[in-house]
Amino acid sequence: MKHSADYPLASRPIMGFADEYPAGMLDPRHSHARSQLTYCNSGVMMVSADEALFMLPPRRAIWIPAGTEHEVQCRGPVSAYTLYIDPELDPDPQTARVIEVSDLVRALVFEVGQFEPTYDMDAREGNIARLLLSEIRRMAVTPSDLPMPQDERLLRVCHALIEDPADQRDLDAWASLAAMGRRTFTRAFRRETGAGLATWRQQVRLMAAIPMLEAGKSVAVVAYEVGYESPSAFTATFHKVFGMPPSAFINQPREDEAD
Numbered sequence: 001m002k003h004s005a006d007y008p009l010a011s012r013p014i015m016g017f018a019d020e021y022p023a024g025m026l027d028p029r030h031s032h033a034r035s036q037l038t039y040c041n042s043g044v045m046m047v048s049a050d051e052a053l054f055m056l057p058p059r060r061a062i063w064i065p066a067g068t069e070h071e072v073q074c075r076g077p078v079s080a081y082t083l084y085i086d087p088e089l090d091p092d093p094q095t096a097r098v099i100e101v102s103d104l105v106r107a108l109v110f111e112v113g114q115f116e117p118t119y120d121m122d123a124r125e126g127n128i129a130r131l132l133l134s135e136i137r138r139m140a141v142t143p144s145d146l147p148m149p150q151d152e153r154l155l156r157v158c159h160a161l162i163e164d165p166a167d168q169r170d171l172d173a174w175a176s177l178a179a180m181g182r183r184t185f186t187r188a189f190r191r192e193t194g195a196g197l198a199t200w201r202q203q204v205r206l207m208a209a210i211p212m213l214e215a216g217k218s219v220a221v222v223a224y225e226v227g228y229e230s231p232s233a234f235t236a237t238f239h240k241v242f243g244m245p246p247s248a249f250i251n252q253p254r255e256d257e258a259d
Helices: 103-112 124-136 152-163 171-177 182-193 197-214 219-225 229-240 246-250
Strands: 014-021 025-028 036-043 045-049 052-056 059-063 071-074 076-086 097-102 144-147
Touching: 014 103, 036 045, 036 103, 036 152, 045 059, 052 059, 052 097, 076 103, 076 219, 076 229, 103 124, 152 171, 152 182, 152 197, 171 182, 182 197, 197 219, 197 229, 197 246, 219 229, 219 246
Parallel strands: none
Antiparallel strands: 014 076, 025 071, 036 059, 036 076, 045 052, 045 071, 052 144, 059 097
8 A cells, every 4th residue: 555655746737656455444634735636436435524424436536635635535445546636726626525526537536646756747647637637626526425413322323324324213222222312412413513313314224235236135035234225225225326227337448348
């Protein structure tokens, strides 16, 4: 595994490298002086930043503004490209977010990730770097973040659902776990996460489903393992959120399939 400290990242406005991360990798909470763009080619990363938990699935990228404290976990093997960008070029310095990646942006990320540290900003490499930054600004944000509450009582509920997305306890049971009344729990949860428990749990289930699909499990098996009553219900929800059915999502081309 490579480390950003081993590279002369400040030598050019945008620098980066490709890397492989083993299953179980945990990069503890830290921050960078530069903004960070990580594109996930295969596997799934979990990134905690800006009081939210982000899922970075394959063929998506996460933008982390300079100075943002974040933690990275890989439950399975991950192949990724990480670029570090001068914060003066950050199109939105306030917000961490997962973005869609067009074929053009994907190709540009791969190209920039192979640049030498002394590449010429006035030649081909510099033009490619500037084009990449311009295209990133056009990419849509994808719903892959999970707002986390600050209240420790609510966090008990959230952590329980993250550990077991298929947990079928009802609202009263979750309120009891948080040592709150039903109405107080409902209001507090929405206030701190911006969503009702059912919506939040749906996102947890989708986030849990993607690594399983990546591992080769069938749509039917994944649907039941994350708590859906039927594969069709899971597929409909997945399609609504990600704009495609699970089968299409996991069959998108990767770098090693593009040649």
